[in-house]
Amino acid sequence: MPPAMTDLMDMWAAHSQVSGDNLVSVDFLLPTGIYIQMDVPREATIQHIKLLLWKQAQTYPLFPSLGEMEGHMFECVNQAAVHEELEDETRRLCDVRPFWPMLKLVTRNCGRAERLLDSKIGVLIGKGLHELDALPDQEVKDFRSKMFRISEEKMQRVQLMNWSEWLQACFCPQLEPVVGAAAGTDGVNDKQAETSLKVTIHFDQSQHIKACLQSKECPHLTLVQISSVKDMFEKEISAIGAVVNRKSSNPPLPLPPKRRGPSVSLCLAFPFWLNRTLLVRVQVQVRAGLFHGTELLCKPAVSSESSGRSEHVWNRMLEFDIQVSDLPRMARLCFAVYAIMDKVKKARTSLHYPIAWVNTMVFDYKGQLKTGDITLHSWSSFPDELEEMLNPIGTIQTNPYTENATALHIQFPDYIAHPIVFPPFDKVREPLCAPSITHSKKFHIELKEIMERDPLSQLCENEKDLIWTLRYDCMENFPQSLPKLLLSVKWSKHEDMAQVAALLQIWPKLSPRDALELLDFNYPDQYVREYAVGCLKDMSDEELSQYLLQLVQVLRYEPYYDCALTRFLLDRGQGNRNIGHFLFWHLRSEMHMPAVSVQFSLILEAYCRGSIPHIEVLKKQVEALSKLKSVNELIKLGTIKNVRSKTKEAMLTKEAMMTCLRQSGYTETLSDLHSPLNPSVLLSGINVEKCRYMDSKMKPLWIVYNNKLLGGDTLGIIFKNGDDLRQDMLTLQILRLMDLLWKEANLDLRIVPYGCLATGDRSGLIEVVSSADTIANIQLTSSNVAAAAAFNKDALLNWLKEKNSGDALEKAIEEFTLSCAGYCVATYVLGIGDRHSDNIMVRSTGQLFHIDFGHILGNFKSKFGIKRERVPFILTHDFIHVIQQGKTGNTEKFGSFRNYCEQAYLILRRNGNLFITLFALMLTAGLPELTSVKDIQYLKDSLALGKTDDEALKQFRQKFDEALRESWTTKVNWMAHNVVKDNRS
Incomplete structure (x- = not known):
């Protein structure tokens, strides 16, 4: 693939200053079919380029047929391979950054103001609105x-x-204080089956379908609602169904023949290459399940095993044991396709090889039961630990990459001549009638015990029945127990659904x-x-x-x-x-x-x-990030060249970076913008001399800003391109929440929840903490030998003494004590790993804080199968040395520190359900160490949920003593880290 125009421009800008060449050769395509190539200034505006083109076009045939210049605009393909309309002609060519130096002149076909707004929104969100139109x-x-x-x-x-x-x-309305943030180290950088699958689905007609009145929204269309008639001769119709107006002039439609619920017929064919992959005598099955959330509404339907090389056909229907009238509104149909490999010797069961999965809703967005043919392109990446290979938590969107995706052709049948719709709320809701049964005290005690459990606790069927039976007691005495009540509902029974809809109206x-x-x-x-x-x-x-x-x-x-x-x-x-x-x-x-x-x-x-006034502000940020990305790519390009001298290589690359940042196009774009990390902060201008790139794999940029509003102080931002910052962002959010919860309990542990924001695919920004350094650097500057630096317990205290004197030193030690307590508890509860001495920093004011959260929830690093981190959290003797103010027998200060830790731990325990909920809501985000409920189990264990406060405090004290006792292992790890770091430099 040819290099992007972005790379060409950046290379010209950074390395061709001597020649003074500032022109770009651009191909122009005219609506008359004329092709013109000409050189234009790279910093010229689109309007100026159009004037140059118009002048040049006058010498070419068919020019009179172009008409007025204002009736035309340019189009291009931008660096994201997205079609972009260049309606905003005040932009410069170097800011447009087309993928290839080619501009197409097209005729405007609507109001310019609307086109300009659509163009700006398309560029801003990174997806042209014409794609949505199509x-x-x-x-x-x-x-x-x-x-x-x-x-x-x-x-x-x-x-x-x-x-x-x-x-x-x-x-x-409120300007947040600018707290610097930490610079973390770079994290570790981490075929879809091309098959053709055809599946036809038939939902057989149900005996529980009854007619409804003509739809008010669409008079010309008769809508039929789902209903349930226990007996055709009964007068009462269930609340989930449609109440038929007996006086209506519209008579009800006749009931369909009595049949079972939904059914599926299947036909499957594989392409040649997949047949060879799955061997000659492969057997294929398709499994389908109806789900409401993670609850299986009925037994999954499984096809018979089909043998063959290219085609797999099932001549029988797959039936679901549920009536259409009992389907909840949010029911989804989940499919899994898998091959059954021949039984292996010494194995009693066959191996199931997953091929594809896909989900779809049973009702559409209007509440109508789906009918007709639908093509679904499936997904081939299976999450871990799926039950029966069905993935109900997965997306209902089909795979847009259709060429490499298994295609499922689904047909929903027409039950009757009119669409069937889920009934509106007033028809779903069932009148409440609280049971008059008096329950024994024993049941209420059992109910209280169930309601106090954490969200990860599983409910057995007897407990669910008890909760549902005592649902009014739950509402009156345990209103916060609503999630457990909802988990006890039988969503395959429309009577229960109707009761829930009514309960929600009166629930506190x-x-x-x-x-x-x-x-x-x-x-x-x-x-x-x-x-x-x-x-x-x-x-x-x-x-x-x-x-x-x-x-x-x-x-x-x-x-x-x-x-x-x-x-x-x-x-x-x-x-x-x-x-x-x-x-x-x-x-x-x-x-x-x-x-x-x-x-x-x-x-x-x-x-x-x-939010039209906000568009220009956000657009400026998007353009600035694009510039930073191009600088980062330039640095990566420069550092991969084979240069014998690393020093010379670094100097040349830094010079190229400086040259690039000094260009007017970069200076203007990167100046006077609201910080994406904190929109209350205005980034005025770059201090180019202080900017650099970090010596790690992805070459993060260290950008320094001068800020008049901050009294002349500088503000640093790290731009990362190639690292996924979302896990860091989640961890810092939880640290910020912990800080809030502690402060609500009148405990300020001086946490430094620095800014971190993911801005794109494996890219983002991190705030830089002012006046802070890593433990590793503090130790290395105090010793001439890297191996001995980690064991110098006086290094940290001496560093604080250099930065503070008199009363300021005492306050700095108190800041250190409080923040150390906060991070000890936080890192233990969250299971934060990879705690080497470059991932812990200290501010000159005494605040200790952790950075770089690539490993959480107990995913500690190991080498050759041996855990490198053996302590529950970092609490070394040099930390204790600072806390005790350098006095070995200062047990009072150490006792206060330990008390801070215990208070902080108990406060977090009281909010354990909130932490579990927040992590559970992130399960589908695609974070590498948060993929299943089992990952969240670590939080339940670390917070000792399910135990009394005394039992939990005893557990934490044991972990505290363990961290102190085994701190020598931390020192050994830090020594190894310092030696490796020293050798690299």
């Missing part, structure tokens, strides 16, 4: 149309605001923190999620910002684009620019993921249309 999905069209109307109304309200209201709505409002759990995948019911969002509306903007990362992730669990959570996030984001800023970046950073690309782009478009 999608044949009616749900996409309806969502965009609805959001367009809402956005227009929003902007009209903004125009009517006075200055005070506008400032409050558009800008952060939960606190926002408790309501977060209801957004987990286990609770897909529409009314449950609407109830949860209703509880979240009580959140302050500050609290919402704290949980925004999880709220964006659980959008993955929403099967339809228009939902309560999407509207809530858009409303709050457009009402507060700080929330809108991070909502934008959390969404945009995952636009490269095919499972959420369309969904997130739709939400981003809706946000931008309702």
